[in-house]
Amino acid sequence: MSIHKPIKRVTTHVLIAMKQRQQKISMLTAYDFSMARILDASGIDILLVGDSASNVMAGHETTLPITLDHMIYHAQSVVRAVDRAFVVVDLPFGSYQGNSKLALASTIRIMKESGAHAVKLEGGSEVSESITRILSAGVPVMGHLGLTPQSIYKFGTYTVRAKEEEEANKLLEDVKLLEELGCFAIILEKIPASLAKKAAESVKIPVIGIGAGPDVDGQVLVTHDMLGITKDFQPRFLRRYLELFDEMKTATIRYINDVRSGDFPNDQEQY
Ligand code: KIV
Numbered sequence: 001m002s003i004h005k006p007i008k009r010v011t012t013h014v015l016i017a018m019k020q021r022q023q024k025i026s027m028l029t030a031y032d033f034s035m036a037r038i039l040d041a042s043g044i045d046i047l048l049v050g051d052s053a054s055n056v057m058a059g060h061e062t063t064l065p066i067t068l069d070h071m072i073y074h075a076q077s078v079v080r081a082v083d084r085a086f087v088v089v090d091l092p093f094g095s096y097q098g099n100s101k102l103a104l105a106s107t108i109r110i111m112k113e114s115g116a117h118a119v120k121l122e123g124g125s126e127v128s129e130s131i132t133r134i135l136s137a138g139v140p141v142m143g144h145l146g147l148t149p150q151s152i153y154k155f156g157t158y159t160v161r162a163k164e165e166e167e168a169n170k171l172l173e174d175v176k177l178l179e180e181l182g183c184f185a186i187i188l189e190k191i192p193a194s195l196a197k198k199a200a201e202s203v204k205i206p207v208i209g210i211g212a213g214p215d216v217d218g219q220v221l222v223t224h225d226m227l228g229i230t231k232d233f234q235p236r237f238l239r240r241y242l243e244l245f246d247e248m249k250t251a252t253i254r255y256i257n258d259v260r261s262g263d264f265p266n267d268q269e270q271y
Contacts, residue, residue, distance in 0.1 A: 010086040012184040019206040025218025031074040036081035049075045051090040075114035087116045093150040103130035122148035124174025143178040147190035179203040188212040211237030
């Protein structure tokens with residue numbers, strides 16, 4: 001039972017008010033209609049059409065190959081499912097970096113063709129021009145700092161970011177900058193919990209963590225990780241609520257056996 005009044009439709013204002021009330025924000029990824037329907041019906045606050053679709057849906061090793069057309073297809077499917085949640089769509093690699101006009105053109109395609117509510121992009125000062133241009137068109141922007149998977153070949157690994165003072169200071173500066181530019185929220189991925197706490201306390205906009213400890217304004221996970229569909233991905237920060245890979249495999253084996261034995265369909269399962 002929540003102590004707060006039920007929210008009819010989540011907006012950027014609702015999310016900022018949630019931070020002010022110290023009400024934690026829940027966020028998960030979604031890439032398709034059926035999953036988004038379940039998550040929205042459960043009362044999730046934000047659905048992220050993440051470029052992790054590149055890994056989870058398409059089986060790529062990184063998020064780099066997914067295209068703007070693919071992201072729009074996933075976003076359209078999610079938006080059709082949603083009554084309550086705020087839908088944020090990742091700008092994919094190559095659709096915004098280094099060219100703010102391209103960033104705006106990519107954003108306008110996402111907003112027009114999918115009906116989503118906001119975009120997310122990775123980076124701080126290096127993408128500030130793109131953020132400003134997108135915001136000038138009236139589109140809400142979510143930032144993403146810390147481990148930014150689109151830069152995986154620069155980092156070389158998916159290990160914890162900003163453990164050293166220089167990178168931690170740059171991250172804190174970027175958090176302030178993203179707020180000043182007008183972002184409505186920021187994702188912090190895989191950084192020390194103490195740094196994430198400091199970052200969340202330094203701004204009025206919500207800071208949502210993934211592998212960033214408890215002292216932020218909300219949490220996000222990749223739904224397929226949280227449900228145990230992606231069996232082999234087991235980082236320390238992940239809590240698995242189901243073991244769906246195993247459960248779905250068991251169900252599928254039962255189905256195969258029933259077909260092979262002639263048990264399915266039975267007398268009631270036919271016309
Ligand atoms: O694409 C994604 O799923 C993300 C989350 C990890 C925050 O960016």
